Structure formats: structure tokens, C-alpha cells
Amino acid sequence: QVQLVQSGAEVKKPGASVKVSCKASGYTFISYLIHWVRQAPGQGPEWMGNINPKDYSTTYAQKLQGRVSMTRDTSTSTVYMELSSLRSDDTAVYYCAREMVRTYYFDHWGQGTLVSVSS
Amino acid sequence: QSVLTQPPSASGTPGQKVPISCSGSSSNIGSNTVNWYQQLPGTAPKLLIYSNNQRPSGVPDRFSGSKSGTSASLAISGLQSEDEADYYCAVWDDRLHVYVFGTGTKVTVL
Numbered sequence: 359q360v361q362l363v364q365s366g367a368e369v370k371k372p373g374a375s376v377k378v379s380c381k382a383s384g385y386t387f388i389s390y391l392i393h394w395v396r397q398a399p400g401q402g403p404e405w406m407g408n409i410n411p412k413d414y415s416t417t418y419a420q421k422l423q424g425r426v427s428m429t430r431d432t433s434t435s436t437v438y439m440e441l442s443s444l445r446s447d448d449t450a451v452y453y454c455a456r457e458m459v460r461t462y463y464f465d466h467w468g469q470g471t472l473v474s475v476s477s
Numbered sequence: 478q479s480v481l482t483q484p485p486s487a488s489g490t491p492g493q494k495v496p497i498s499c500s501g502s503s504s505n506i507g508s509n510t511v512n513w514y515q516q517l518p519g520t521a522p523k524l525l526i527y528s529n530n531q532r533p534s535g536v537p538d539r540f541s542g543s544k545s546g547t548s549a550s551l552a553i554s555g556l557q558s559e560d561e562a563d564y565y566c567a568v569w570d571d572r573l574h575v576y577v578f579g580t581g582t583k584v585t586v587l
Contacts, residue, residue, distance in 0.1 A: 393576070395522075402479065402565060403514075403522060405576035419575050453521055462569050462576070463512040465533060467521040 360384040362392075362454050362468035369474045375442040378471045380454030387435040388412040391457045393464060394428065394439045396450040404450075408457070409437055444475045480505060481566055481579035488585040489556045497582045499549040499566035505577060509569045511549040513542055514578075516563045525564070526551060558586050 365379040380392060394406040407418035409428040416428050427440045437454060452471045455464035482500045489495040499511065510529050514522035524533050526542035529549065539554045549568075553560055566579040 395578075402581045403567075403578045405578070417574075420573075455522075461527070462510060463524060463527040463567075464514075464522075465524050465527075467523070470521050 360466045362456065362466055364454060364468040364471045367472040367474070369476070370444050372445055372475060372477055374444050375440060376444060376473050377438055377440040378452050378473070380437045380439070380468050382435045382437070382456070387432060389458070391459055392430070392437040393455045393457055395453045395455060397453070398447070398450040406439070410459070411437065446475050449473065449475045479580045480570060480573070480577050481568065483566060483579040483582045485580070486583045486585065488587055490587045491556055491558065493556050495553045495556055495584060497551040497564055497584070499551070499579050501547050501568065503547060504572035505568045505570040506544065506549055507547040508571050511542065511544050512567045513551045514565045514567060516565065522565065553584070556586055560584060561586050
């Protein structure tokens with residue numbers, strides 16, 4: 359069965375960086391985009407960007423340009439999302455989700471990773 | 478502030494029909510297909526409706542979606558207690574170049 363398993367919760371100080379992993383299994387890794395979506399406490403989901411594991415291309419939300427980086431390791435079917443210069447308003451649950459290319463919907467999601475930013 | 482507007486709450490008694498609206502613009506709903514996600518407390522969102530009105534395997538047929546112009550709707554027929562959740566519409570926005578989620582609607586079963 360399709361699974362997206364994310365790394366565990368993180369606590370970071372303002373200005374630091376965090377790297378969250380998303381390990382895929384149960385399907386052909388390079389056939390689906392991986393998106394990252396975050397959800398701040400009590401708020402709706404916010405799309406951060408995506409990576410195409412096949413050709414390594416990325417698309418990032420403009421508001422996060424320069425602070426976010428998405429990478430992949432095809433040998434382990436794992437995608438990584440790194441967010442730098444963390445601020446308190448980056449505190450959120452971060453989800454990875456997969457999309458079959460050009461379908462524009464996310465059919466499987468990871469369990470979520472809580473990232474807390476506090477001094 | 479999301480570019481997709483939903484009512485903050487909706488409610489009904491078991492068995493009732495509950496509609497949820499999602500209002501957008503020509504650059505998002507007017508140009509692309511709409512998806513709906515259900516989020517139970519403390520869990521990841523789950524795909525409920527894709528491509529305006531398609532149900533993934535395993536989603537009960539009491540959930541249905543539609544789209545007209547720059548608005549979309551989700552309907553829950555035969556409301557059940559396990560339908561208590563937050564519901565979000567979502568679509569790609571051609572002008573903003575982002576995937577946008579609606580403001581969310583919390584459904585309560587009375």
C-alpha cells in the first residue's frame with residue numbers, strides 16, 4: 359500500500375534551519391510529484407511547493423522563495439524539505455503529499471511533522 | 478487570507494443534507510478543476526473529491542461535488558456523526574502560481 363512516512367517532531371530556535379524527510383513506498387517513486395503543505399495551529403493548509411523526483415525540478419511558493427529547498431534521494435525514495443531562517447510564525451505541522459503529474463490533487467498524505475520555533 | 482472563501486461553519490442533524498460553498502475567481506476555480514479535502518481532528522487532510530465531482534475509491538457516495546463558473550460546492554447527504562470534520566476546497570491559481578486552499582468549513586453533527 360502507498361505510504362508517505364515523515365520524520366519526527368522538531369523544536370528549533372528563531373534563525374535556525376529545519377530539514378524534514380518524507381519516505382515513500384508502495385508505488386513508483388518517480389511517477390508522482392511530492393508537494394509540501396503546512397498548517398499553522400488553528401489555521402488552514404498552506405501550499406509550500408513541490409518537487410518532481412523524476413527530473414529534480416522544483417516549484418516554490420513565492421512567499422517562501424529563498425528560504426525553502428526541496429530535494430530528493432531516489433536510492434531511498436525520500437524527499438526532503440529544508441526551511442531556513444526560521445521565525446515563530448513558521449510553527450506548524452508540515453505535511454508531504456503526492457500528486458500524479460498534472461492531476462492537481464493530492465491523493466496520499468504523510469502523517470505530518472510538527473515544527474515548533476521558539477526562543 | 479485565502480482567495481477561496483468558504484463559510485466557517487455548517488451543521489445538521491443525522492440524515493440531513495449539508496451543503497458547503499467555495500467561492501473563487503477566474504484565475505482559480507474559473508480555470509481549473511476543484512478538489513475537496515476532509516480533515517478529522519489531529520489527522521492529515523484526506524482527499525474527498527477530485528476533478529470537481531469525482532470520488533476516490535472508498536469515499537462514500539453521500540459526498541458529492543459540483544462546480545459552476547467561479548464557485549464550487551460540496552454536499553454531504555445523509556449526514557453521519559463521523560462526518561464531523563473540517564472541509565477545505567483547493568485548486569491551482571494561474572495568477573498567483575500557487576495551489577490554494579479555502580478558508581475551511583467546520584461541520585458539526587447536532
